[in-house]
Amino acid sequence: MSKTNFTRRRVLKSGAVAGAALATPTIFTASSVAAFTNEPTGSTVTFGFNVPQTGPYADEGADELRAYELAVEHLNGGGDGGMLSTFSSNALEGTGILGKEVNFVTGDTQTKSDAARASAKSMIEKDGAIMITGGSSSGVAIAVQGLCQEAGVIFMAGLTHSNDTTGKDKKANGFRHFFNGYMSGAALAPVLANRYGTDRKAYHLTADYTWGWTQQESIAASTEAMGWETVNDVRTPLAETDFSAYIAPVLNSGADVLVLNHYGGNMVNSLTNAVQFGLREASANGKNFEIVVPLYSRLMAQGAGANVAGILGSTNWHWTLDRPGTAEFVQSFGQKYGRPPSQAAHTTYCQTILYADAAQRAGSFNPCAIAEALEDFEFSGLGNGDVLYRGADHQCFKDVLVVQGKENPENEFDLLEVVEVTPAAQVTYEPDHPMFAGGSLGECNPGA
Amino acid sequence: MTSPGNGLIKAATTPLILVVIVGLLLAFIPLNELILQLLNGLDKGSAYALIALGLTLIFGTLGVVNFAHGALFMIGSFCAVTLSRILSLSYEVIDPERKDFLGNPLKVDVPYVEKWFGEATGAAIIDWAVPLAILFAIPVMIAVGFIMERGLIKHFYKRPHADQILVTFGLAIVLQEIIKALYGANPIPTPAPEVFKGSFDFGVWMGFDANKILYPYWRIVYFLFSAAIIGAVFAFLRFTTFGMVVRAGMADRETVGLLGINIDKRFTMMFGIAAAVAGLAGVMYTPINSPNYHMGMDFLVLSFVVVVVGGMGSLPGAVLAGFMLGILQSFASMNIFKDIIPGIDQIIIYVVAIIILLTRPRGLMGRKGVMEE
Numbered sequence: 001m002s003k004t005n006f007t008r009r010r011v012l013k014s015g016a017v018a019g020a021a022l023a024t025p026t027i028f029t030a031s032s033v034a035a036f037t038n039e040p041t042g043s044t045v046t047f048g049f050n051v052p053q054t055g056p057y058a059d060e061g062a063d064e065l066r067a068y069e070l071a072v073e074h075l076n077g078g079g080d081g082g083m084l085s086t087f088s089s090n091a092l093e094g095t096g097i098l099g100k101e102v103n104f105v106t107g108d109t110q111t112k113s114d115a116a117r118a119s120a121k122s123m124i125e126k127d128g129a130i131m132i133t134g135g136s137s138s139g140v141a142i143a144v145q146g147l148c149q150e151a152g153v154i155f156m157a158g159l160t161h162s163n164d165t166t167g168k169d170k171k172a173n174g175f176r177h178f179f180n181g182y183m184s185g186a187a188l189a190p191v192l193a194n195r196y197g198t199d200r201k202a203y204h205l206t207a208d209y210t211w212g213w214t215q216q217e218s219i220a221a222s223t224e225a226m227g228w229e230t231v232n233d234v235r236t237p238l239a240e241t242d243f244s245a246y247i248a249p250v251l252n253s254g255a256d257v258l259v260l261n262h263y264g265g266n267m268v269n270s271l272t273n274a275v276q277f278g279l280r281e282a283s284a285n286g287k288n289f290e291i292v293v294p295l296y297s298r299l300m301a302q303g304a305g306a307n308v309a310g311i312l313g314s315t316n317w318h319w320t321l322d323r324p325g326t327a328e329f330v331q332s333f334g335q336k337y338g339r340p341p342s343q344a345a346h347t348t349y350c351q352t353i354l355y356a357d358a359a360q361r362a363g364s365f366n367p368c369a370i371a372e373a374l375e376d377f378e379f380s381g382l383g384n385g386d387v388l389y390r391g392a393d394h395q396c397f398k399d400v401l402v403v404q405g406k407e408n409p410e411n412e413f414d415l416l417e418v419v420e421v422t423p424a425a426q427v428t429y430e431p432d433h434p435m436f437a438g439g440s441l442g443e444c445n446p447g448a
Numbered sequence: 449m450t451s452p453g454n455g456l457i458k459a460a461t462t463p464l465i466l467v468v469i470v471g472l473l474l475a476f477i478p479l480n481e482l483i484l485q486l487l488n489g490l491d492k493g494s495a496y497a498l499i500a501l502g503l504t505l506i507f508g509t510l511g512v513v514n515f516a517h518g519a520l521f522m523i524g525s526f527c528a529v530t531l532s533r534i535l536s537l538s539y540e541v542i543d544p545e546r547k548d549f550l551g552n553p554l555k556v557d558v559p560y561v562e563k564w565f566g567e568a569t570g571a572a573i574i575d576w577a578v579p580l581a582i583l584f585a586i587p588v589m590i591a592v593g594f595i596m597e598r599g600l601i602k603h604f605y606k607r608p609h610a611d612q613i614l615v616t617f618g619l620a621i622v623l624q625e626i627i628k629a630l631y632g633a634n635p636i637p638t639p640a641p642e643v644f645k646g647s648f649d650f651g652v653w654m655g656f657d658a659n660k661i662l663y664p665y666w667r668i669v670y671f672l673f674s675a676a677i678i679g680a681v682f683a684f685l686r687f688t689t690f691g692m693v694v695r696a697g698m699a700d701r702e703t704v705g706l707l708g709i710n711i712d713k714r715f716t717m718m719f720g721i722a723a724a725v726a727g728l729a730g731v732m733y734t735p736i737n738s739p740n741y742h743m744g745m746d747f748l749v750l751s752f753v754v755v756v757v758g759g760m761g762s763l764p765g766a767v768l769a770g771f772m773l774g775i776l777q778s779f780a781s782m783n784i785f786k787d788i789i790p791g792i793d794q795i796i797i798y799v800v801a802i803i804i805l806l807t808r809p810r811g812l813m814g815r816k817g818v819m820e821e
Contacts, residue, residue: 054633062634234783237794241737241746244491244667245781245793248484251659265635269737276664278647283659303637303738319549334550356632411503413549 016089026225036366037152037447043098045365047352048073048129049421050144052157056110057136059266059299060344064105064134065106066337067345071352073333075102078356082332085094086325086381087353093283098360104139105129111136111238113143120144123150125249130365131156133351136264136344138162138211145174150445153436154367156351157342161263161295163214166395167436169219172444173367175374175394177354178347182435184294184314185222187422191312196257197229198227203255205246205270207262209233216261218435219294223259231255236262236270243270256284259292267293268303275307296403299342301415308405308415315385315401318347318418325383350382354389368444386424392431394441397424454478457592462652477784480651480660485778487650493540493774494674498729499747500754500766501678502722508761509715512601513609515616518744518751519623520723524730525739526627527585529636532577535561571622576641578734585727593723597716620744628741635738642733666735673732679765685723687765694718698761753801759814769812773797 002301040046049068064411073079080125084092093414096102105127107119123129132148135158142165148155149171157165157176161184192200202223206212212235220230231254236246247270258279262270275290293300295335296313312367319330319340329349333341341349357367358373375391387398401422409415427434429436498520506514529712538557546554562570573580600619604612637644644665651660659713685691697704697711704711730739754773779785781793804812 054628058633232783234786241743242492244488245485245778248488249481249783251662252478252481252484268635268637275643276647276661276666278649278662278664281646282662303635304504305639331550340549362636410546411548411554 004178023042028313035448036368037444038124038127038130038363039448040100040130043100044098044103047102047104047355048108048118048120048123048127048134049104049133050109050132050134052136052140053106053108055265057159059303060136060159060264060297060342061134062214063299063342063345064136064348067333067341068106068347068352070333071349071356072102072334075352075356079336080328082210083325083329083349083353083382086328087357089357089361092094092234092353097356098363098365102356109134109136109137109140109144111140116140116144118148120147120329120432121151124148124153124407130151130353133355135157135160137209138165138214139209141165142169142210143170144171149173149442152367152445154355154370156355158348158351160211161215162211163218163236163435164210166393167214168438169210170393170441171370171441172394172441174225175351175354175371175389177351177389177396179209179314179398180395180399181218181294182429182433183400183427184215184394185205185218186427186429187402187420188219188292188294188312188314189222189226190422191225191402191420192228192292193226197287200257200287200290201231201255201285202228202254202257202259202261202292203231203250204233204261204391205243206233207266208237211263211404212261214435215294216259218281219259219261219292220291221435228257236266238266239252240266240267243273244277245448246270247273247279250279250290251277251282251284254285256287257290257292257295261294263295264300265303267300271304271311278295296416297343298340298413298415299344301405302412309407311405312419313403315403315416316343318343318401318403318416319346319413321383321401321418321421323383323385326380329383330400346383350384355377367446371444386426390431392441393436397428397432399424400427460687465813477782479658481782482779483650484652484661484663485782486775487661487663487667487671489775489778490771491673491774492778493771494671495729495747496732496751496754496774497767497770497771498674498677499726500758501681502726502729502761503751504758504761504766505681505722505725506719507716507755508763509694510597510605512603512605513612513616514671515600515748516620516623517594517616517722517726518746518748519620520589520592520726520744521730521733521747521750522627522739522741523623524585524589525734525743526631526729526730527588527727528578528581528731528734529638529739531544531581531584532574532638535559535574535577535580539563553636578638578640578731581731581734582728586724586733589724589727590720592727593720594716596723597719601719604714620748622743622751631741633741635740636737638734640669640735644669670732670736674729677728681725682719682763690714690717719746750797752773753797757811758799758802759811762811765811765813773800776800 013259051064052058053061074082074084076096081094081134105123107118107123109116120132131154133156138160141157145155155174159178161180161312164179199374206216216233224230234246258274260267260270276351279291291311293311293313296315301308330340357369362369362373374389377389380386384398400422401418403416404419406417407416495752503514503517506512536559538559540555541558543556548554558569561573604615645660647664649658650663652658667775685695693709694714716818754769755766758769776796780796785792
């Protein structure tokens with residue numbers, strides 16, 4: 001009779017170890033022999049472009065994808081090179097990154113955090129993406145940023161404007177080129193005071209998620225500091241399509257300004273409803289009733305059509321801005337797609353180039369080396385003038401544009417005009433500002 | 449044993465509750481705000497009632513629980529988009545005087561209708577694309593309804609309601625994905641004619657100050673259109689021979705069949721009419737909210753609640769419940785209520801549905817025996 005080694009205790013121990021191994025997310029074990037997650041070993045390196053291809057921000061997502069594809073083309077030496085020719089860093093030569101050709105995979109976030117995380121996870125685990133980028137919703141960006149931190153890849157945020165992205169939810173593996181709610185408020189408030197006076201009563205309609213909350217907080221704080229009163233802040237669901245029930249009570253609220261803390265499809269519908277309900281022609285408290293759209297985009301203006309005429313807001317970048325890089329980017333994007341790029345396209349193109357440049361300068365795809373190369377990096381020539389990628393919170397600081405809907409557009413893209421370029425110094429805040437407090441970057445995670 | 453007095457108290461309860469509710473509303477909310485929300489509610493209710501009417505028509509005639517009905521509403525809306533695009537078909541003319549965003553001579557799109565009918569008439573035809581789409585949508589929707597009924601749904605008449613729900617829900621998803629593939633995922637702004645832009649000042653008309661009750665012209669048009677369609681459907685069923693046969697068939701299908709009348713054929717035609725009603729509701733809704741591929745699903749669940757609250761199979765019940773729930777939802781969205789119960793505007797319809805179904809299991813005007821086997 002043969003003797004077996006399987007005692008009850010041993011079976012239990014083996015089972016526990018095997019169970020623990022199976023329970024460990026594959027994201028942390030997939031490349032255990034590599035120095036970092038998805039270390040590229042062949043002749044290519046893969047980026048993951050995670051954008052909303054459906055839902056209220058689908059327009060922005062489509063333009064982001066166009067910009068990503070253009071950036072990849074330029075990195076691999078195709079096309080006219082776009083802003084690579086004006087970028088102050090000369091590390092990239094149009095030969096890929098560190099001699100590797102850039103590939104990409106795409107995903108649809110559906111503007112839902114769970115779908116976006118699932119999509120990013122698949123790109124990291126199945127496609128071997130070394131970097132994830134994309135956005136158009138701060139809720140999604142924050143969720144994916146958290147996932148990238150756990151997985152050990154870099155997240156180059158796309159369009160995300162919530163203070164929280166580089167505030168309480170900031171992460172060492174996450175970087176944001178786009179501006180935020182605080183900066184919009186700081187840039188917009190002086191122009192509003194100058195245009196509409198300091199004795200105003202504002203009624204806010206706010207998209208009910210992290211971006212809406214922090215933008216509303218920022219705009220209310222900035223406008224109250226110059227004398228405005230906030231009479232109400234009504235939260236609206238992100239999935240809302242008909243804002244009539246929210247617009248109808250505004251004229252009877254005692255307010256003389258409506259602030260629409262909405263973006264994308266939400267903004268198109270709420271602004272259209274507000275104009276349909278006659279708010280543009282109305283008066284209150286002896287003044288003309290005014291509407292303000294704190295975060296503007298050209299795509300949104302296209303959707304809202306003539307309703308945007310004369311309405312003030314802020315933007316991260318605009319295709320008519322007279323800054324080195326802008327003309328080259330507009331030419332490059334315009335020739336390829338027959339339309340000027342949106343601010344979403346601009347910021348995602350910049351993020352892709354900035355990641356590639358950081359890897360090239362660092363001489364490695366290791367997320368920690370790239371993070372080090374990006375922190376406190378000063379650059380220019382990407383269409384915004386002089387920019388600082390602040391190391392303390394991974395937020396870019398640059399001039400902020402105040403724009404206004406054009407009364408008489410010359411063509412279908414000529415919808416916004418820049419009325420003020422607010423210097424970066426005027427919108428810069430300390431990393432521990434109360435609106436950004438409550439979180440920490442933590443440590444860079446290389447994964448693997 | 450109940451005394452005659454109990455019946456009187458019971459009969460007086462509902463009006464009494466209504467009087468108390470209206471009194472409380474008037475005590476705390478200015479009259480102009482109440483009127484504004486009432487208008488808003490009638491508007492929401494119009495959409496709910498039209499979709500629920502079609503649903504009930506199909507259920508009452510064919511006994512089918514049609515979960516693809518929201519998709520018919522969506523297809524109607526995309527009929528307006530399609531006609532708008534057809535009317536806007538253009539050829540390019542280069543205008544050397546103007547530049548595009550790249551500094552090249554501007555290519556200007558000139559619609560063919562402007563070339564054929566003159567600039568002013570052509571522009572007016574394009575401007576009126578949505579109302580004109582009514583004429584376009586009626587045959588399209590009847591055809592879609594006919595194909596849907598003959599091609600798929602007729603095979604499920606004798607199957608359990610659960611099977612019908614599954615197959616029509618699947619069909620709704622297929623139709624939704626076809627629209628997404630053809631038109632993309634983004635909403636497509638499709639405006640009302642220029643003459644209907646802006647708002648009517650009900651306040652001045654009713655003796656209030658200016659700007660107190662502003663309401664968009666197109667929403668008033670939508671309400672009036674809905675009322676006309678609902679009236680037409682009821683008149684059709686009430687005063688035409690065809691309608692009378694259909695009503696008789698709804699009451700007793702077998703007996704009508706024994707009289708030698710091909711009731712199945714008439715019911716199939718009613719499916720087409722119900723599809724057209726949903727489609728027209730979609731056409732006229734287009735300027736209110738830009739059409740998108742999931743707009744049918746957004747309305748579907750609410751419309752089923754409306755049908756159930758109104759009473760399965762009851763046409764007046766569907767209309768009554770549609771308007772009642774639309775108005776309730778509109779009032780619930782007022783800040784005074786949301787401050788007390790956050791999110792009340794999102795749940796009010798379901799809360800009311802629960803209360804009504806607990807107290808009146810057949811809904812407001814439901815018939816005995818319907819969905820009770």
